[in-house]
Amino acid sequence: MTVIQPICEISDNADQPGGHPVGRKVRDKIMSNQQKVVVITGASQGIGEALVKAYRDRDFRVVATSRSIQQGADPDILAVAGDIADPATADRVVKEALAKFGRIDTLVNNAGIFTAKPFTEFTAEDFAANIGTNVAGFFHISQRAAAEMLKQGSGHIVSITASVTDHAMSNVPAVLASLTKGGINSATKGLAIEYASRGIRVNAVSPGVIKTPMHAPETHEFLAALHPVGRMGEIRDIVDAVLYLETASFVTGEILHVDGGQSAGH
Numbered sequence: 195m196t197v198i199q200p201i202c203e204i205s206d207n208a209d210q211p212g213g214h215p216v217g218r219k220v221r222d223k224i225m226s227n228q229q230k231v232v233v234i235t236g237a238s239q240g241i242g243e244a245l246v247k248a249y250r251d252r253d254f255r256v257v258a259t260s261r262s263i264q265q266g267a268d269p270d271i272l273a274v275a276g277d278i279a280d281p282a283t284a285d286r287v288v289k290e291a292l293a294k295f296g297r298i299d300t301l302v303n304n305a306g307i308f309t310a311k312p313f314t315e316f317t318a319e320d321f322a323a324n325i326g327t328n329v330a331g332f333f334h335i336s337q338r339a340a341a342e343m344l345k346q347g348s349g350h351i352v353s354i355t356a357s358v359t360d361h362a363m364s365n366v367p368a369v370l371a372s373l374t375k376g377g378i379n380s381a382t383k384g385l386a387i388e389y390a391s392r393g394i395r396v397n398a399v400s401p402g403v404i405k406t407p408m409h410a411p412e413t414h415e416f417l418a419a420l421h422p423v424g425r426m427g428e429i430r431d432i433v434d435a436v437l438y439l440e441t442a443s444f445v446t447g448e449i450l451h452v453d454g455g456q457s458a459g460h
């Protein structure tokens with residue numbers, strides 16, 4: 195009682211001319227701690243960049259990370275640069291998120307790479323890069339974000355995987371994608387069950403081929419033909435799926451295919 199009363203009294207006139215500045219600070223602090231916070235990896239371009247905008251439009255505060263990301267003018271977007279394969283990056287992202295915004299409600303594991311080659315042509319560098327970005331990049335930051343979500347008793351982890359892991363194509367050999375993104379699909383189900391009774395949902399969006407800087411325009415015709423619907427996906431298709439999962443409180447352990455029918459058959 196004695197704690198709440200003074201805050202209410204002071205905050206009541208915080209917006210009025212001559213309103214109490216301490217009251218304004220206290221009220222802003224309370225408000226800011228209630229605003230939801232999302233961490234988005236691979237946020238500098240493509241799907242990740244669009245997710246940053248979509249979550250800001252929903253009034254989330256955003257921690258945006260990638261190797262090349264730079265701080266912009268919006269004070270509600272914190273940019274943290276680093277290689278997501280490195281556990282030190284995951285440490286920094288989570289520490290800086292908590293220091294600036296005080297909480298982590300959602301983690302979007304979006305950073306990822308895709309290397310398509312016949313199996314015997316993959317190099318040791320291909321292997322290390324795919325395991326590093328896709329698997330270690332998922333593991334380290336998910337582990338740290340989940341620890342915070344467990345303290346809060348709520349949270350959502352959603353990862354962007356790849357539909358090709360569920361329906362291998364003879365003309366796009368990509369076993370490293372199967373190994374890494376397929377592993378994340380499986381880990382999504384494992385974590386969803388581990389955390390089901392503790393307020394944390396864990397899902398994945400599994401895209402077909404999406405028009406992003408990942409694909410040169412001259413490849414688009416070939417890539418469009420890989421989908422039963424006859425076109426590539428748009429970035430908006432993936433953003434909409436992530437936003438659906440964000441509010442789908444009864445959905446966990448879901449691998450949501452957004453792939454123009456690819457996973458259904460050919």
Ligand SMILES: NC(=O)c1ccc[n+]([C@@H]2O[C@H](COP(=O)([O-])OP(=O)(O)OC[C@H]3O[C@@H](n4cnc5c(N)ncnc54)[C@H](OP(=O)(O)O)[C@@H]3O)[C@@H](O)[C@H]2O)c1
Pocket residue numbers: 235236237238239240241242259260261262263276277278279303304305306307308327354355356357400401402403404405406407408409
């Ligand atoms: N586009 C598709 O057709 C498609 C299909 C299926 C799945 N996906 C998945 O969807 C996600 C986004 O794809 P996209 O097409 O938007 O990709 P993109 O345009 O190539 O962007 C990839 C993002 O990940 C970041 N990134 C890459 N390696 C990183 C590393 N080691 N550390 C930190 N950040 C790293 C990049 O930023 P920096 O260069 O600044 O680090 C960039 O922001 C990926 O996981 C991808 O596998 C895409």
